Amino acid sequence: METSAVSRGVRELEERVGLSIFERSHRGVTTSAAGVIYLGGVREALDLLERVEATARSVGAGKSGLLRIGFVWSFAFGPIVRLLEEMRRVQPEIEVQLVEDGPDQLIARLHDGKLDVVLTAIEPEGHVPSRPIGQVSRLTLWNERLLAALPASEGKAAVSWGDLAEQKLLCRHADDFRGFTAFIESTGGPTLRFFPQDCSREGLLGFVAAGHGWTIVPESLRECDVHGIALIPIDSANAALRVELLWRSESNNPAVHAFIKLAKKMRTRPGFSPGA
Structure with missing residues (x-):
């Protein structure tokens, strides 16, 4: 994916959730304090979703x-x-x-x-x-x-x-x-x-x-x-x-x-x- 598309997607996400996930400066881009919490929660949610999907597949297969x-x-x-x-x-x-x-x-x-x-x-x-x-x-x-x-x-x-x-x-x-x-x-x-x-x-x-x-x-x-x-x-x-x-x-x-x-x-x- 092109850099401009990634940047646009990040900004759209920030606007949707109402917070700045990243801090931008002349030195580059770093994760904000709010962004650290938000991304950590997203990772936990994705891990939970994977476990739920695996459990559902196991139950569905009778295992x-x-x-x-x-x-x-x-x-x-x-x-x-x-x-x-x-x-x-x-x-x-x-x-x-x-x-x-x-x-x-x-x-x-x-x-x-x-x-x-x-x-x-x-x-x-x-x-x-x-x-x-x-x-x-x-x-x-x-x-x-x-x-x-x-x-x-x-x-x-x-x-x-x-x-x-x-x-x-x-x-x-x-x-x-x-x-x-x-x-x-x-x-x-x-x-x-x-x-x-x-x-x-x-x-x-x-x-x-x-x-x-x-x-x-x-x-x-x-x-x-x-x-x-x-x-x-x-x-x-x-x-x-x-x-x-x-x-x-x-x-x-x-x-x-x-x-x-x-x-x-x-x-x-x-x-x-x-x-x-």
Whole structure:
């Protein structure tokens, strides 16, 4: 650019901002005190703009951003942990936030936009879900066998739904025990008696270990060593649930699509499912 054009551009800038950025004399041109402050601020603004643009490009490409995952307690172990580990390895800039709650509450948060994806379990193929899931996209990840959790002192090797129907079954209020009971009855099984408790899952398992009842847990919980509890197979073909990943079809969060892409890849790997 010619010197005259540069000079004209500088003067136009000075007129626009209302200050003299440079001091001119017979000795040459120097930056004024006001100019030092102004140019320093401009440099900071340009640096910030570059960082904002880089962050926006990263988020847009699904390489960073925020991913809010809802899950029921039963998936605090097993394949979901391996999926989150792989997510951290391949997408370390994506911040993951976890919300643990009952399935109905999680699905409500998903519909309200307070969660990006939900990991939940529904009845196996061939059975109508006991609760509506709504208009969301769904991806089946694995089948989760169910186990009976009972005091280790019981010394049992296997139990049936009939055995469970004779027991006081513990659960949390957020658990979908009514829907699960209806599912077992729909397959010709007995009516199970659940007694909801206002406690954490750890507290619930401690209650079982102390002999105050039994509960039903997923096979993934085998990876958690709980003192005083035996995890016993339920002798029934329908003692299983299908684990699915749910997300809003209209979601425009690139981190969601990156997570779904990874989940599709992980579910085909040997050893991903419980018991594999």
